[in-house]
Amino acid sequence: GAVVSQHPSWVICKSGTSVKIECRSLDFQATTMFWYRQFPKQSLMLMATSNEGSKATYEQGVEKDKFLINHASLTLSTLTVTSAHPEDSSFYICSARLAADTQYFGPGTRLTVL
Amino acid sequence: AQTVTQSQPEMSVQEAETVTLSCTYDTSESDYYLFWYKQPPSRQMILVIRQEAYKQQNATENRFSVNFQKAAKSFSLKISDSQLGDAAMYFCAYRSAHAGGTSYGKLTFGQGTILTVHP
DSSP: OOOEEEEOSEEEEOTTOOEEEEEEESSSOOSEEEEEEEOTTSOEEEEEEEETTSOOEEOTTOOTTTEEEEEEETTEEEEEEOSOOGGGOEEEEEEEEEETTEEEEOOOEEEEEO | OOEEEOOOSEEEEETTSOEEEOOEEEOSOSSEEEEEEEEOTTOOOEEEEEEETTOOSOOEETTEEEEEETTTTEEEEEEOSOOGGGOEEEEEEEEEOOOOSTTTTOOEEOOOEEEEEEO
8 A cells, every 4th residue: 555654753852943844655656745733632633735846735824934845756745843832742744645535644743842 | 614523522332342433524515525534542544434425325344334424414433343453533534526726635634533442
């Protein structure tokens, strides 16, 4: 089956620093990837849709200058949390769309901001 | 905008028994997809089952089946012969079938139901 990886799986950073999370589709090309945020025991909230070669589409309420998304190739999308603060601590999950109705999820990245 | 509601924050079942998780949704569209995802403690999202709205027949995947009531906008998941490995958080999700647009294919998730399986 299709595999999506995320790196790192866990990151701790100091407040005010920036953190980059990578999402890769390992055995397929994905023109569209999605970034979600999940707090403990809560649902996945879509942050943005990442389209290869174009600007990301952000959901309402998501700060595009704080959560920078780059989809530079058909197998890689990155999420950069700029000037991270403790309230940005969360579990970030990406998914990649293989076909019209098939979406595969990465294993997630746990971000802790001290 | 579409919304998905799971009214059961937690459910429990005895091993080998059957449990049903509820999901309702709201949409003005006639063509769409519905999904149930499982998120075990590892937090890896796993697709359990999917249903196309245009299909009247309820989807089935081994011990997992759905009861899709389009008019009532209800989409429940039945797990038969529950196993310890079924313990997880379950999410109901909606996706529009309309092609195009920069957010094509995005999923809208319900709040989730934590399922506990007792031995």
